[in-house]
Amino acid sequence: MPTRRQFIGKAAVAGSAIVGMPSLSSFPDKKEFFVHHVYFWLKNPDSPDDKNKLIEGLKKLSKVKTIRTFHMGQPAQTNRDVIDRSYSISWLLFFDSKADQDSYQSDPVHLKFVEECSSLWTKVIVYDSIDI
Amino acid sequence: MPTRRQFIGKAAVAGSAIVGMPSLSSFPDKKEFFVHHVYFWLKNPDSPDDKNKLIEGLKKLSKVKTIRTFHMGQPAQTNRDVIDRSYSISWLLFFDSKADQDSYQSDPVHLKFVEECSSLWTKVIVYDSIDI
Numbered sequence: 001m002p003t004r005r006q007f008i009g010k011a012a013v014a015g016s017a018i019v020g021m022p023s024l025s026s027f028p029d030k031k032e033f034f035v036h037h038v039y040f041w042l043k044n045p046d047s048p049d050d051k052n053k054l055i056e057g058l059k060k061l062s063k064v065k066t067i068r069t070f071h072m073g074q075p076a077q078t079n080r081d082v083i084d085r086s087y088s089i090s091w092l093l094f095f096d097s098k099a100d101q102d103s104y105q106s107d108p109v110h111l112k113f114v115e116e117c118s119s120l121w122t123k124v125i126v127y128d129s130i131d132i
Numbered sequence: 133m134p135t136r137r138q139f140i141g142k143a144a145v146a147g148s149a150i151v152g153m154p155s156l157s158s159f160p161d162k163k164e165f166f167v168h169h170v171y172f173w174l175k176n177p178d179s180p181d182d183k184n185k186l187i188e189g190l191k192k193l194s195k196v197k198t199i200r201t202f203h204m205g206q207p208a209q210t211n212r213d214v215i216d217r218s219y220s221i222s223w224l225l226f227f228d229s230k231a232d233q234d235s236y237q238s239d240p241v242h243l244k245f246v247e248e249c250s251s252l253w254t255k256v257i258v259y260d261s262i263d264i
Binding site: 033034035037039055071072073074075076077078080082083084085087089090092098101124125126127128129130131132 | 165166167169171187203204205206207208209210212214215216217219221222224230233256257258259260261262263264
């Protein structure tokens with residue numbers, strides 16, 4: 001296997017979009033991932049204020065303890081027919097199990113995020129995926 | 133940071149949907165991720181043969197050297213209004229940069245995958261995201 005194939009993850013620091021600390025010891029038993037990918041379409045996509053409010057809300061949301069790793073993103077420069085780049089924010093989470101994802105959905109931090117931020121978006125699409 | 137927040141990645145073995153070897157040494161300089169998420173809708177979604185052909189094609193595709201980490205998935209059991217679970221296969225890739233993703237698009241392995249497998253699907257949606 002090429003040595004370039006490596007982890008994803010990085011200690012959460014300002015400017016870093018991925019959290020996660022590598023742990024060799026936790027690898028051998030890792031068999032399952034629950035991938036929860038959310039795309040947000042803002043009501044006011046050209047408002048930097050609204051975008052920042054959502055980003056700040058997601059930063060708080062990232063503290064939910066069952067989240068294994070997250071990535072917060074925005075559309076890349078790529079542009080082909082099959083690419084949907086109309087969303088404002090991508091919110092990608094990895095959980096260890098469906099149970100952890102279910103717990104996240106009902107976590108008070110998540111409920112507060114929805115309460116505080118749901119007025120910002122007009123559309124959300126979620127794709128939940130499990131290992132094949 | 134909670135100790136549960138860790139990397140994603142695992143040496144590619146049968147049954148493992150994520151590739152990647154953790155490398156502590158490569159962390160400190162990691163500042164950028166290019167997330168390429170593809171959803172495939174099969175022409176014959178109820179055909180196990182077609183699904184398996186696509187899975188086998190993606191396994192070969194995963195050998196492209198610029199891929200840092202990948203996850204191959206299928207819809208989870210979750211089911212809410214905002215969830216799209218109509219796709220057949222989720223193909224999630226992490227690259228170190230847009231340049232690496234561009235290289236992947238034109239890699240002979242990728243071109244061969246498209247040639248061999250594109251007849252299997254009727255629709256593809258791609259979301260490319262970069263760090264905020």
